Every structure is written in C-alpha cells, then in structure tokens.
Amino acid sequence: MVQTDLRALRLVHLYPDLLNLYGDRGNIITLLRRCEWRGIPLAVERVSLNDRFAFADADLVFMGGGSDREQTLLFRDFQQHKGPALVEAAEAGLPLLSVCGGYQLLGRYYRTHTGEEMPGLGLFDAWTEAGSTRLIGNVVAEAPFLGEGVGLVGFENHSGRTFLGDRGGIRPLAQVVAGHGNNGKDKGEGAVYKNAIGTYLHGPVLPKNPALADWLLARALERRYGDGSLTPLADHWERTAHDSVARRFASR
Numbered sequence: 001m002v003q004t005d006l007r008a009l010r011l012v013h014l015y016p017d018l019l020n021l022y023g024d025r026g027n028i029i030t031l032l033r034r035c036e037w038r039g040i041p042l043a044v045e046r047v048s049l050n051d052r053f054a055f056a057d058a059d060l061v062f063m064g065g066g067s068d069r070e071q072t073l074l075f076r077d078f079q080q081h082k083g084p085a086l087v088e089a090a091e092a093g094l095p096l097l098s099v100c101g102g103y104q105l106l107g108r109y110y111r112t113h114t115g116e117e118m119p120g121l122g123l124f125d126a127w128t129e130a131g132s133t134r135l136i137g138n139v140v141a142e143a144p145f146l147g148e149g150v151g152l153v154g155f156e157n158h159s160g161r162t163f164l165g166d167r168g169g170i171r172p173l174a175q176v177v178a179g180h181g182n183n184g185k186d187k188g189e190g191a192v193y194k195n196a197i198g199t200y201l202h203g204p205v206l207p208k209n210p211a212l213a214d215w216l217l218a219r220a221l222e223r224r225y226g227d228g229s230l231t232p233l234a235d236h237w238e239r240t241a242h243d244s245v246a247r248r249f250a251s252r
C-alpha cells in the first residue's frame with residue numbers, strides 16, 4: 001500500500017479551456033499519476049479568463065500551447081489578471097512549465113505573421129516573431145541539466161521563432177539533435193529561468209520525459225517543504241516511449 005506523504009502540493013493549470021494543443025492536458029495527468037504513485041496529494045486548480053489567483057500559494061504552474069487565435073483571446077487577461085502575481089512568484093522560485101503558445105506569452109512579446117504584437121509577461125528574457133513557414137516535426141534534444149545522458153523528446157508545431165536574451169542567466173532548456181527548437185537556427189530548445197521552464201515540446205512532453213516531470217515535482221517539494229526527495233519509479237513504459245522516439249528520429 002502506498003503511504004500518504006505529508007507533503008501535499010497545489011498545481012495551477014492556466015487557461016485549461018483555451019490552451020490544450022496536441023494533448024497538453026496529458027502533462028497534468030502525468031504529474032497527478034507520478035504524485036499518486038508516491039502517495040503525494042496533488043490538488044489541481046483550474047484558472048482561466050477573469051480569474052484571479054494568489055500565485056504565492058501555488059506550488060507548480062502549468063500553461064499549455066494554443067494557436068494565435070487563443071493567444072489573442074487571452075493575452076490581455078494574462079497581463080492584467082495574472083501577470084504581476086505570477087511574475088513575482090516565479091521570480092521567487094515558483095516552478096512552472098509552459099508549452100509553445102504559453103511559453104511565447106511568458107517572454108517579452110510575440111509578433112504574429114500579420115504584424116500584431118502581443119506583449120508578454122517578460123518573465124523570460126525572450127521574444128518571438130512568426131516566420132513565413134511553420135517549424136513542424138519530432139524533436140530530440142540533449143538536456144544535461146536533467147542529468148548525464150538525459151534527453152528530451154517531443155513534437156513541435158509553431159510559426160514563432162523564439163530568441164533568448166541573457167537577463168538573469170536564462171538559458172536554453174536543451175540542445176536540439178533533431179528538429180528545429182526555438183528558432184531553427186541556434187539549436188536551442190526552450191528556456192530555463194530560475195525554476196520556470198518554457199518549451200516547444202508537445203506530445204505531450206511529460207509522459208515521455210519523466211526526468212522533466214520529476215525535476216518540476218522535486219523543485220516544488222523543495223521550495224514548499226525544504227525536501228525535494230522523490231521515491232524512484234520504475235518508469236519502464238516511459239523510458240520505452242522516450243527511447244523509441246529518440247532512436248527513430250535522432251538517426252535521421
């Protein structure tokens with residue numbers, strides 16, 4: 001029987017009704033299961049348009065991807081109702097995972113192919129401009145910060161090209177081995193700033209990349225309880241799924 005861990009966590013799912021491309025919701029399911037298997041209670045709070053939330057009370061934030069249409073619908077709400085509290089909490093170390101459209105809106109701005117500029121929260125010193133083609137396909141990338149030899153796999157589909165500045169030590173989450181990543185040019189994929197992560201990887205990303213899921217959970221536990229230790233899980237199927245993608249696409 002699984003022992004109940006006293007270290008309960010609270011996850012905020014931002015705009016679950018608007019940002020859910022290519023199964024991004026699977027990331028929430030992964031976090032829930034990995035907590036459940038360890039007896040860690042994880043409560044999920046759905047926060048969307050017009051909702052306000054005291055992000056200082058959250059342990060983890062997830063924001064999925066969406067097309068330009070959804071981004072247009074929510075970027076003002078994101079700035080007005082979530083922005084200041086979310087940025088303050090993330091600057092203080094709140095762990096966060098953002099995918100594609102969400103990642104773009106956490107940067108300084110996203111300029112669409114029609115020239116419309118959506119200001120972002122500026123948590124990431126990064127900016128995104130749409131190109132004339134879409135960057136689509138499977139991605140295999142090396143992510144040494146997750147451990148030696150650990151890589152990330154996923155699926156990308158975006159027209160935005162994201163470039164990173166250097167404020168606060170922001171750095172790419174991973175280095176692309178196959179695929180396009182942030183901009184198709186500099187081999188960077190995603191961003192890490194403090195405990196906040198941005199990535200172009202859908203798929204969803206966490207089921208096939210358990211090391212990234214556990215990195216987020218460990219940061220959340222460490223921040224709330226001063227103890228980020230996690231019981232190791234067998235991860236047989238997770239590793240099989242990860243390795244089959246890595247083998248198939250890295251060799252192309």
Ligand code: GLN
Nearest residue numbers: 065066068100101159160
């Ligand atoms: N609208 C963005 C782009 O195409 C984000 C797309 C996405 O979230 N997959 O760049």
